[in-house]
Structure formats: structure tokens, C-alpha cells
Amino acid sequence: MAVSKVDQPFNALAEAERLHKAMKGIGTNENLIIDVLGHRPSHQRAEIAKAFKTSYGKELDSALKSELSGDFLEVCEGLCYCLSEYDAKCLYSAVKGAGTDEEAIIDILSFEK
Numbered sequence: 001m002a003v004s005k006v007d008q009p010f011n012a013l014a015e016a017e018r019l020h021k022a023m024k025g026i027g028t029n030e031n032l033i034i035d036v037l038g039h040r041p042s043h044q045r046a047e048i049a050k051a052f053k054t055s056y057g058k059e060l061d062s063a064l065k066s067e068l069s070g071d072f073l074e075v076c077e078g079l080c081y082c083l084s085e086y087d088a089k090c091l092y093s094a095v096k097g098a099g100t101d102e103e104a105i106i107d108i109l110s111f112e113k
Contacts, residue, residue: 010044016051028067037079046082
């Protein structure tokens with residue numbers, strides 16, 4: 001039986017370094033980004049984002065924007081936030097500008113956490 005990354009020792013600085021390596025140079029190692037962001041709970045991803053900022057002087061979501069695009073970028077950006085921050089960001093998007101996305105508001109506010 002495989003051990004979940006959640007159960008393995010966690011080092012935010014080491015994970016931030018892995019993300020930096022994934023985006024360094026020509027090309028982007030998307031599988032490495034998935035391995036880091038896709039296998040950690042939100043509180044650990046938040047620690048990784050803080051460690052990235054401390055180590056490289058750049059916000060993780062900004063670094064991702066410079067390397068990724070489309071739906072993959074959107075998912076990775078969402079993974080940079082803790083759940084409440086992401087909900088707030090989505091609520092803001094649902095109400096800004098002309099008209100509101102009432103379905104999105106209902107989905108966010110009614111989702112049991």
C-alpha cells in the first residue's frame with residue numbers, strides 16, 4: 001500500500017525548491033508541479049507558498065502565471081490559497097462588474113466545509 005504524501009514528513013522549503021526547479025529554465029515540469037501542489041492539503045500548500053516567497057522573493061501564484069496558462073494555471077493558482085481565501089476570491093469574482101454569478105455564490109456559500 002502506497003503512503004500518502006500527507007503522511008510523509010513535510011518540509012515547506014524543500015517543496016518550494018522543487019517548485020522553483022520545475023519552473024526554472026526553458027520549459028516547465030508540469031508533473032513536478034502536480035506532484036507538489038496536488039498531493040498536499042491546503043494548510044501545507046499555504047506554507048509552501050510562504051516559503052517560496054521567502055526563498056525566491058516572488059509570490060508563488062505570480063511565478064505560476066509566468067510559466068503556465070489556461071485551465072492548468074487556474075487550478076494551480078487556486079491551489080496556492082487556503083480554502084477560505086479561495087472562497088473569498090471566487091465570491092469576489094462572482095459579484096464584481098456588471099451582473100452577478102448567483103449560481104457560483106450559492107455553490108460557495110452552501111458547500112459544507
